Amino acid sequence: MTHPTPTLPDPAPMAFTPLEFGVGARITLAVMSDRYADIILDAIRSTDTAGLTVDTGVVSTFVGGAEADILRYLTDLIGAAAQSGHHVTATVHFSRGCPGEVVCALPGGAGPLRSEIPAATPVGIIAAGEWALYPLDDGGRPGVQPDHMRDIYAAIDFAKANGSFVASEHFVTRLQGDLATVLQTAAAGWILVGQSVQHVTSHLTLSINSPSAH
Numbered sequence: 485m486t487h488p489t490p491t492l493p494d495p496a497p498m499a500f501t502p503l504e505f506g507v508g509a510r511i512t513l514a515v516m517s518d519r520y521a522d523i524i525l526d527a528i529r530s531t532d533t534a535g536l537t538v539d540t541g542v543v544s545t546f547v548g549g550a551e552a553d554i555l556r557y558l559t560d561l562i563g564a565a566a567q568s569g570h571h572v573t574a575t576v577h578f579s580r581g582c583p584g585e586v587v588c589a590l591p592g593g594a595g596p597l598r599s600e601i602p603a604a605t606p607v608g609i610i611a612a613g614e615w616a617l618y619p620l621d622d623g624g625r626p627g628v629q630p631d632h633m634r635d636i637y638a639a640i641d642f643a644k645a646n647g648s649f650v651a652s653e654h655f656v657t658r659l660q661g662d663l664a665t666v667l668q669t670a671a672a673g674w675i676l677v678g679q680s681v682q683h684v685t686s687h688l689t690l691s692i693n694s695p696s697a698h
Contacts, residue, residue: 503537505597507580508548511558516571527564531557544575552602554578555671559607559664566609566663566692574690576667578674581682596682599675604646604668611666612650613659613690615643617673620683635681639673646672659688666690 515523528540536549536557545561547554558576566572581597617639619632640657643649648669650658659666670688677684 500597502550502580502597502599503548505580506582507551507554507597507599508537508546509554509558509579510544510546510577511561512544512575513562513565514573514575515565515568517568519568520570523565523568523570527561530564531561533557544577551599551671551675555602555604555664555667558667562611562667562690562692563607563609563663566611569693571694572690572692574688574692576670576688576690578670578684578686578688580674580678580684582685583683596678596680598679601642601672601675602668604662604664606662607664609663609692610661611659611663611690611692612694613648613666613670613688614653614656615659615670615673615689616656616687617677618685618687619677619681620685621681635677636673639676642672642676643669663690663692 513524513527514520517523528545535553536547538548538557539546547557558574562572562574565574617636619635621632640649640652643657643659646661646665646669648659648661648665650660652658659669667688670686674684674686
C-alpha cells in the first residue's frame with residue numbers, strides 16, 4: 485500500500501520568527517572511539533551555523549532557527565562525525581511552539597506556525613533510528629478536536645512515503661535509510677503536527693556504523 489506525501493497548505497504569514505516561536509533542537513553526539521572528543525569537536529567546528537543560534541554545553545548542543553536550517557545543520561554535524569568510520573550515536577530532541585521556551589515570547593494558545601517540509605539531499609550515510617512524536621495539545625482549538633494519534637499516524641504515513649519507515653515498536657517507530665532522509669522524516673512529522681498543534685516535541689535516536697547492524 486502506498487502512502488502519498490502530504491501536501492501542505494500555503495504557509496500563513498508568520499507573526500513570529502522561528503526562533504521567537506521556540507523552533508529548535510538539542511543534539512548529543514557519542515562516538516565509540518578513544519578519539520571521541522576530537523571527532524565531536526571537529527564536527528562541531530566544521531559545520532556551518534548560518535541562520536542559526538547555536539550553543540554547545542556540557543551535555544548537548546542547542547540549535548535554534550528555521551526547520552530547513554536546523555535539518556541542514558544536523559545532517560552535516562552527524563555526517564561529519566560518521567565520516568570517522570566509528571560507531572556514532574546521536575540523540576536529538578526537537579521542540580517548537582513552547583510557551584515556556586527561554587527565547588519564546590509566545591502566550592499560550594498563540595496558534596500553529598506553518599512551515600514547509602525541508603527537502604532531503606542524500607549524503608550516502610545509512611542511519612538506523614528510533615523516533616517518537618508528541619503533540620502537546622491540552623484542550624484543542626475551536627472546531628478542532630485534540631487527537632494526538634491522528635496526527636502521529638499522519639506523520640508515520642510520511643515516513644512510509646519517503647521509504648524510511650521500518651516498523652512500529654514499543655513506544656517508538658523504527659526508521660532506516662539515508663541520514664538526510666531519516667532526519668527529514670523526524671522534521672516532517674514535527675512540522676505536519678505543528679499545522680494544528682502549537683507545541684510539538686519529538687525524540688530521535690540515531691545509530692550509524694554500528695558493528696551489530698543487521
